[in-house]
Amino acid sequence: MNELRQIMADTVEKLFSDQVTKDMKEAAETSVFPEKLWKAIAENGLLHVLVPENMGGVGGQFADAEVIARAVGRHAVPLPVVENILANYLLAQAGIEPPEGITVLAPVRIDEKLTLDKDCVTGTATRVPWGRKADHVVVVTDQGIALVRGGTYSITENQSIAAEPRDTLQFDNSAVVAAGEDPAGLTSFAVLALGAMMRSSQMAGAIEWILEASVQYANDRVQFGRPLGKFQAIQQNMAEMAGLAAASGAAALGAFQAADLAASGEIDGTFEAAAAKTRISEAAGVVASHAHQIHGAIGFTYEHDLHFRTRRLWSWRDEFGSDSYWADWIGGLVLEQEADNLWPWMTTRPT
Amino acid sequence: MQYFNFDPYSLPPEAEALRQEVRDFLLTELADYPAVLRSRSWAGLDPDFSRKMGEKGWIGMTWPKQYGGGERSFFERYALLEEVLAYGAPVGSHWIADRQSGPTILRFGTEEQCHRILPGIIKGESFFCIGMSEPDSGSDLASIRTKAEKVDGGYLINGTKVWTTGAHHCDWMIALVRTSPPSENRHAGMSQFLINLKQTKGLTIDPIKNLAGEKHFNMVVFEDFFVPEEDRIGAEGDGWQQVTAELAFERSGPERYMSSIQLLIELIREAKMDPSRRAQEQIGRLIAHLATLRRMSISVAGKLESQSNPALEASVVKDLGAIYEQDMPEIAHRYGRGEASLTAASDFEQVRAYITQAAVSFSLRGGTREILRGIIARGLGLR
Numbered sequence: 001m002n003e004l005r006q007i008m009a010d011t012v013e014k015l016f017s018d019q020v021t022k023d024m025k026e027a028a029e030t031s032v033f034p035e036k037l038w039k040a041i042a043e044n045g046l047l048h049v050l051v052p053e054n055m056g057g058v059g060g061q062f063a064d065a066e067v068i069a070r071a072v073g074r075h076a077v078p079l080p081v082v083e084n085i086l087a088n089y090l091l092a093q094a095g096i097e098p099p100e101g102i103t104v105l106a107p108v109r110i111d112e113k114l115t116l117d118k119d120c121v122t123g124t125a126t127r128v129p130w131g132r133k134a135d136h137v138v139v140v141t142d143q144g145i146a147l148v149r150g151g152t153y154s155i156t157e158n159q160s161i162a163a164e165p166r167d168t169l170q171f172d173n174s175a176v177v178a179a180g181e182d183p184a185g186l187t188s189f190a191v192l193a194l195g196a197m198m199r200s201s202q203m204a205g206a207i208e209w210i211l212e213a214s215v216q217y218a219n220d221r222v223q224f225g226r227p228l229g230k231f232q233a234i235q236q237n238m239a240e241m242a243g244l245a246a247a248s249g250a251a252a253l254g255a256f257q258a259a260d261l262a263a264s265g266e267i268d269g270t271f272e273a274a275a276a277k278t279r280i281s282e283a284a285g286v287v288a289s290h291a292h293q294i295h296g297a298i299g300f301t302y303e304h305d306l307h308f309r310t311r312r313l314w315s316w317r318d319e320f321g322s323d324s325y326w327a328d329w330i331g332g333l334v335l336e337q338e339a340d341n342l343w344p345w346m347t348t349r350p351t
Numbered sequence: 352m353q354y355f356n357f358d359p360y361s362l363p364p365e366a367e368a369l370r371q372e373v374r375d376f377l378l379t380e381l382a383d384y385p386a387v388l389r390s391r392s393w394a395g396l397d398p399d400f401s402r403k404m405g406e407k408g409w410i411g412m413t414w415p416k417q418y419g420g421g422e423r424s425f426f427e428r429y430a431l432l433e434e435v436l437a438y439g440a441p442v443g444s445h446w447i448a449d450r451q452s453g454p455t456i457l458r459f460g461t462e463e464q465c466h467r468i469l470p471g472i473i474k475g476e477s478f479f480c481i482g483m484s485e486p487d488s489g490s491d492l493a494s495i496r497t498k499a500e501k502v503d504g505g506y507l508i509n510g511t512k513v514w515t516t517g518a519h520h521c522d523w524m525i526a527l528v529r530t531s532p533p534s535e536n537r538h539a540g541m542s543q544f545l546i547n548l549k550q551t552k553g554l555t556i557d558p559i560k561n562l563a564g565e566k567h568f569n570m571v572v573f574e575d576f577f578v579p580e581e582d583r584i585g586a587e588g589d590g591w592q593q594v595t596a597e598l599a600f601e602r603s604g605p606e607r608y609m610s611s612i613q614l615l616i617e618l619i620r621e622a623k624m625d626p627s628r629r630a631q632e633q634i635g636r637l638i639a640h641l642a643t644l645r646r647m648s649i650s651v652a653g654k655l656e657s658q659s660n661p662a663l664e665a666s667v668v669k670d671l672g673a674i675y676e677q678d679m680p681e682i683a684h685r686y687g688r689g690e691a692s693l694t695a696a697s698d699f700e701q702v703r704a705y706i707t708q709a710a711v712s713f714s715l716r717g718g719t720r721e722i723l724r725g726i727i728a729r730g731l732g733l734r
Binding site for chain 2: 211212215218219229230232234235236238239240242243244245246247250251253254257271272274275276278279282323324326327328329330331332333334335339340342343344346347349350351
């Protein structure tokens with residue numbers, strides 16, 4: 001990790017450790033928006049990590065954004081941080097200066113299409129993270145990328161399994177603030193892959209936290225006169241969980257590094273995003289299961305911290321394309337090629 | 352808290368250049384090599400092929416030039432290993448010598464041993480097997496009972512080694528034996544010896560047929576078998592520490608997730624002919640695993656290159672690799688509607704038959720799943 005990235009990692013770790021309390025996460029589940037934390041995140045430039053310096057951003061790489069996404073997952077930060085990072089990135093790519101306030105993006109589902117016509121957006125986007133709180137929405141259409149102000153569309157509130165806002169936004173000739181053509185082929189599919197990449201890293205972060213909490217619990221909790229961690233049955237499951245955590249971290253970072261290579265035109269990084277989302281979404285279910293098994297009944301309570309991560313895993317693995325969606329996409333990519341080309345192709349992928 | 356380190360590495364240009372060279376060689380050499388034989392992976396034996404690899408300078412390629420090695424990087428070696436595994440080359444004859452026996456001699460052996468032994472390995476003419484397991488000592492390696500008793504000019508060895516892959520065609524074994532009786536420190540009192548398998552007096556090698564009918568592994572019995580003093584590797588009593596280092600080499604390579612790749616290739620070939628595309632998603636899942644394992648495995652190679660200890664991370668990759676490789680025949684079975692058989696008409700069913708039978712050993716050989724997970728649990732601070 002380079003120096004700049006390390007500084008960013010330390011900054012977000014400190015910020016989230018200090019401010020993301022259990023009370024905050026609980027309150028967020030009843031729609032209380034943590035304004036102070038959001039302000040601190042914005043002031044630290046985290047939302048502008050992927051915006052070039054000449055547009056008032058940090059000019060960071062995707063690998064820098066990975067540090068933030070990982071920490072958001074690790075601390076179960078109940079805010080649209082990665083969504084806003086992506087929205088600002090898309091705007092910057094389209095030559096539009098990102099606005100202040102909360103900006104999210106839509107659509108987040110591959111089967112939904114919105115249209116941009118005569119500077120107006122029309123269509124319905126479901127399950128938009130924090131749609132209700134957005135000051136602006138970045139709408140990705142086949143006709144280009146549009147920035148729409150809040151209040152110009154109707155909102156139906158909905159939520160994820162982790163009680164994060166996932167709202168339906170209905171645009172009916174909503175006037176855009178600005179619109180730009182996507183310069184780098186940022187189609188709705190490409191945006192879906194970027195979202196999948198973000199969710200991959202968030203899941204890897206949540207899994208990291210879950211592993212540490214489970215190790216801690218196994219060492220602290222005594223039954224039959226010994227800490228749980230001394231029982232081989234427990235050790236075997238914990239080791240499996242650790243392997244999945246390691247694979248998740250490696251896959252997530254790989255996707256962001258590939259995105260950096262893609263940004264410089266060297267490769268198309270969709271495969272790495274797809275592989276990360278597939279691999280980590282598969283791991284998520286097993287990790288959640290082992291973590292709850294070791295924590296016993298206390299981990300099944302609302303009182304305990306564990307569910308803030310496990311419920312997010314169950315939610316995030318479905319979003320921006322589930323593992324089933326992305327595995328099928330990878331399978332299609334591979335089946336288009338000759339079987340004997342599998343290995344030569346694999347060795348062209350970045351590691 | 353970070354328990355493991357899987358820092359990413361990119362293979363350097365010289366490794367990619369070597370990859371192409373190796374691939375071109377294999378495409379020519381193995382042009383007519385059948386899929387089912389490729390699926391034997393690094394268990395496939397062909398001394399002639401090993402000699403050709405030796406001529407190319409592709410055995411012992413990271414070792415010092417003074418012993419005939421190539422002084423090339425671990426990344427170059429890694430690229431070479433990937434290629435021979437990907438194409439199912441019959442590398443089994445020299446595999447163990449190249450992977451762990453040579454490095455053990457290089458690290459702990461004497462100058463004389465290096466000069467005497469390593470050039471033959473490098474030429475692809477001197478083959479090794481591993482003398483660790485015993486009838487009563489599997490996962491509990493420290494409980495071995497084979498012993499070496501000091502006599503004039505050397506040692507007399509008595510005891511039995513088992514599951515010794517390749518002993519019947521190898522020239523040497525590196526055996527872990529007791530040089531002092533067991534004491535409170537279970538890991539004390541063991542030493543490693545070079546066993547000359549061509550020296551027949553006091554040595555019996557009996558092949559053991561595996562469940563697929565193959566004769567890969569053996570029972571090796573020592574009865575007053577004489578080993579000269581100069582064939583002890585390292586100091587008396589340092590055996591455990593040396594064998595731990597050897598196991599890190601044994602567990603750290605790409606063969607821990609690539610030995611079933613032929614089945615994946617045949618599954619893709621089969622699925623391409625199937626308009627229903629029933630296997631598409633499952634293939635995608637396997638590819639996602641393959642890509643992730645490869646990234647992690649290259650990270651382990653990076654640790655070898657930077658001289659740091661890969662033991663813990665290697666255990667993680669081996670455990671994940673075995674799960675992936677054992678899932679593969681099950682996935683192929685759920686997809687397939689024919690009958691797996693070594694005498695089937697299709698490559699897919701032949702390879703499926705081979706891998707289905709072989710895969711159960713993948714979480715046994717080189718350290719069982721349970722042992723690896725014990726190592727990982729220790730890395731987590733649970734033991």
